[in-house]
Amino acid sequence: MKDIIYLYDGTFEGFLTVVYSVFKRKILPKKIITNQEYHYNLFDKEEYIHTDFILSDKVFAGIKNISEHAMYNIFYAFLCDKNNKELIILDYIINLFRFKEKLIYMRNINSVLDVENMVKKVKREAHKFKGFVRFSKMENDIYYAKIEPDNDILEIVSRHFKKRLQNDLWIIEDAKRKVVSFYNKKDFVIVNKFSDIYERLIKTNKEIEYEQLWKCFFENVNIKERKNLRCQRNFMQKKYWKNILEVTK
Amino acid sequence: MEVIEKLKILSDAAKYDASCSSSGSKRSNSNGVGNAHYSGICHSFTEDGRCVSLLKILMTNYCIYDCKYCINKRSNIRERAIFTPQEIADLTINFYKRNYIEGLFLSSGVIKNPNYTMEKIIETIKILRNKYHFNGYIHAKTIPGCSKELIDILGSLVDRLSINIELPSNESLKLLAPDKKGDSIVSSMKYINEKKNKNKLEKKKEYFVPAGQSTQLIVGATKESDYKILTLTEALYKNFNLKRVYYSAYISVNQDKNLPMVTTPELKRENRLYQADWLLRFYGFKSHELLDEKNQNFNTLIDPKLDYALRNLDKYPIEVSKADYFTLLRIPGIGITSAKKIISTRKYVKLDYETLKKIGVVLKRAKYFVTCNGKYYTNASNYNKKIIYKELGYDNIKQLSLF
Secondary structure (H helix, E strand, O other): OEEEEEEEOOOOHHHHHHHHHHHHHHOOEEEEEEOOOOOOOOOOOOEEEOOOOHHHHHHHHHHHOOHHHHHHHHEEEEEEOOOHHHHHHHHHHHHHHHHHHHHHHHHOHHHHHHHHHHHHHHHHHHHHHHHHHHOEEEEEEEEEEEEEEOOHHHHHHHHHHHHHHOOOOOEEEEEEOOOEEEOOOOOEEEEEEEOOOEEEEEEEEEHHHHHHHHHHHHHHHOHOOOOOHHHHHHHHHHHHHHOOHHHOO | HHHHHHHHHHHHHOOOOOOOOOOOOOOOOOOOEOOOOOOOOOOOEEOOEEOOOOEEEEEEEOOOOOOOOOOOEEEEEOOOOOHHOOOOOOHHHHHHOOOOOEEEEEOOOOOOHHHHHHHHHHHHHHHHHHOEEOEEEEEOOOOOOOOOHHHHHHHHHHOOEEEOOOOOHHHHHHHHHHOOOOHHHHHHHHHHHHHHHHHHOOOOOOOOOOOOOEEEEEEEOOOOOOHHHHHHHHHHHHHHHEEEEEEEEOOOOOOOOOOOOEEEEEEEEHHHHHHHHHHHHHHOHHHHHHHHHHHHOOOOOOHHHHHHHHHHHHOOOOOOOOOHHHHHHHOOOOOHHHHHHHEEEEEHOOOOOHHHHOOOOOOOOOOOEEEEEEOOOOOOOOOOOOOHHHHHHHHHHHHHHHO
């Protein structure tokens, strides 16, 4: 018999629907992958699972009923860009139903450690981006920022700025995933497959003045006698630099 | 003078203050701009590897004092500038909305007199808090010798206050900062701490320095040993509940017969002091366990915790499946995170070395100092002082540090 591969739409609800199917059919898939990433081949038997909010809600409630902490871990781990994250999280969920809430601390099980590390990775990057996001003020008083994080942290970061800049209009674009978060002074919405937002905005002249002021500060607050580039790059990895105003060349 | 010119002069003049923290405050955003993030946020990192969190500037670098170690001392011929309160408030708000910064760190040279300087600082912060409804993080310097009334007002506006001791003893202060008085620094710290405690007791709701106080000590400008510095630090944490003591390796900015010429700052020494500082605050160590009258300075070749372990091998090996939290923290290679994980894991799972490694224990180090379910890590050797000293190269380290 061929190994089964489940395809889904990449959403968290879609993934939970797959989890439901696994429990229902009692067959472990070889892989769970989004239909965009999947390449068809002769050897595998694939099946697309349609996202079903009623079923995903059932799984969600079932997990939350056992442990809210575990639900939190699963949600954050799902945002991680790790390969095969779906199977790791599936294993975690299967074990959760067996060992209940104490699973979180059973670090001798691989998927428990993996999930813990994925959560850590996502939270760490989200925290970094609360600092690394750089807004430019555009015409019509819109603040715009572009980010390209490894993990899918746009929602976490948006929640942060919703509190912080509650009386301003802002847009954050995740250029890697082509998703954009729009905030209208009340709430934010995240829109998929949106890529040319920057071309529609116009930077003000005043903006260039503030950019220069910031760069001036950044240069002058540095102590030359203490130069330590390795330390700088450890804290602010080079891969992020192209969207951080003061270090882009 | 253009704002950018002022910014250049007054950020350069502020850079020797090591503090960058924006943590410890939970100020929320009530229909204004910004909020404080309890754990603090770093927004950038300069080439020296230091974090940029706050707009760290002086209001002015004019100063009536002539402290010998300070680049802004009166007798230095330097370009001087002064920001207006409005200019500082506008820079802060505009940097903040672009997410360049987490807030403002405002310090100043002393102009006219301490009270006048404090009033100007207060005026600036009032614009931010009352006119712009800014709820982001503000750290301000208390000017030594100002009135208590002004401390009350400033304390109700900011998140953190600091006053730098700079020189770790009264003799050094007299020698290098003749205009400053150690007593006035200490008395203002004491005053702020007492007021904070009183507000807490009376369950007052209003903000007063919610993120607490900090200070800075210069390392290497004067002759004080690490032991002297660390006991001072310990007393500051204990007596005044300071949130942080910062250490700043001295760099020569002025020539003076009473000052050493230092072109490469003692960064390793500074690093050891920070490590020891952490051991005091989070690991339950006391200063006399790390240094004493006989050993006055840290070994630059190994960190203070490993040094402690090697000098106290009779207190090891520690059984990881039983030891309590603070005992686990005494194991080199085990930090706060791994100690907590050990405790939560061992309730449900029998620990082994494989699991320890996976949860983040640095076994390379820890293996000499632990047993796990009664088993020492290497079967080939038992817990043996000579072998541990040899494998960790401690004999060489001891010899080298004599020179």
